[in-house]
Amino acid sequence: MTLARYIARRTLYTVILLLLIASFNFWLFELIPGGPLQFLSGNVKSAAQLQEYIRFYGLDKPYWVQFADTVYNTFTFNFISNPHFTSFVSQRPVVDEIARRLPNTLALLGTATVIELVIGVVLGTYAGSKRGSKFDITTLSTSLVTQSVPTFWIGIILIYVFGYTLNLFPLGGVADVNAPTDFIGYSLNVAWHAVLPVATLVIFLFGGTLLTMRSVLIDIMTEDYILTARAKGLTERAVIFRHALRNATLPLVTIVALSLSGIFGGAVITETVFSWQGIGIYLLNSAVNADFPTMNVLFYLIAFATIIGNFAADVMYALLDPRVRV
């Protein structure tokens, strides 16, 4: 199979998957008992206003028109001009609401993910290449613990120790009310607020990466070509960097692609514990308030990021692996 054909096929699958998710999202909210109408009516005062809303959201149109409309507009990312994607709660376009919060989430999760990946990959590689050593056993047991402790617990402990007792970091929020308004001053203030939530996520996440990387390395280190590399008189460093890690690139690409695509979804619990106004909290609130249009867009965007991450990993695979590349 040629590379172009491979990519074309992956693209086709990706498009089909996205269409399926867009349709699923429509039916999900239609099928909830009562449908959108019941939840919408909770926010209105008069019957006339309800009629107006029904017309505005197009709920008076036949199902299939609503369906086609929603799927088409979701798939084409036509969220702004379309009244379907107006929040039930704030009556503002959902995208505006998301755009306000996304930078906070990206800053928090982006930073945490990059740090987590670096720690997990480096320690995992080292542990896996020295299987059974003290270092391996220590990191292995540590990451098994940190990975299974819930984030709210880690968050609360960090807040208690470093926020409350030692008073080194704020207890929550994205920035102080009286934070400097210039870019650098404001960023520093945000960074200071981000330390504990980032630490919480890093502690929770690095174990998974470490364990995956470790088992990948353990598998590779028993391969025949590693024995050949050693037999050629290479140093252990060269064996790991030139031979083991180059064969670990494929699994590594998957780890990175999936982690990075996860940063759009926000971190519901961590954001809540630290009152970090991001996508995670927003998603939680929309669910609580039955804000269907918001949930619809958020679900789709999160799925979109994951699917695109997978697609990117597949294409990278093909480009990196000489057995796929032609």
Added chain:
Amino acid sequence: MAILEVKGLRVYFETVRGSVKAVDDISFTANEGEALGIAGESGCGKTTTALALMRLIPKPGRVVSGEVRLNGKDIMKMSEAEMRKVRWKDISIAFQGSLNAFNPVQTIGGQIVEAIRTHEDVSKAKAFDRARQLLQSVGVDPGNADRYPHELSGGMKQRAMISMAMANNPDLLVADEPTTALDVIVQAQVLKLMKRVQSKVAMILISHDLSVISEICDRVAIMYAGKIVEFGTSEDIFSRPAHPYTRGLLSAFPSVSGEKKHLEAIKGNPPDLLTPPSACRFHPRCPYYKEKCSTVDPPMIEVSPKHFALCHFAGEI
């Protein structure tokens, strides 16, 4: 002159079920300008012996005791850094099957270049030229230097492996089952190649195929269950086998002497190396079994000059 002297080598794999005595007190020498064959059934410790010569025994294995003198120096006493200089420069190995012995994400040429440049200070371009010449010398089109292992056939990979093993002009080349897993025609081609290689470098040829050994080797060691049970010239081993196991092995290979013989396999199975039979390890399968065989360790008897057999009754039966 002896390039390699192995004395009392023991390699055990410490598994959860106990120690697997894969190589148990073996001694042999390999001489300059000669090819030494090591033959024996699957699992008797041939590959383990080869890896011990480069100090590459994988976990949970370890060299329990023994000396391995390469050009007079005991490699078991070397530091890891000294050992790295010995590997591939003084002794190299063409791995068994060689199917996965090449790194799948690097070109064949790149991997040969790496071998050359690990031990010699030459430019990449020069080393690559040499890699192409090496491939040519083993009958592989030099254009394959730019290709990846999966693009080569099994026979081509085996030759490329041999050429890589010769890249640094080692004093001793170990070839582990170079012809196994190849079809008959390719086998014959690789065999021809091995004969040519043999004229240039001292070689240890490992095979369970006695006809391959008889065609190439000057001297032969027969292994059984972690022990060398017979050691001598090809002539000794193939015309005047002294150990009952060697005899059984020979009669299982009709083509060695050319004449048609009644093909009789050795009865029973090779022993479990976790709990090998007492005294002579071959006694449960031996047609000449006497009580002494299961109670007293057999001595290495010199049945004729430089022809040894590990049997109480060597020379008598």
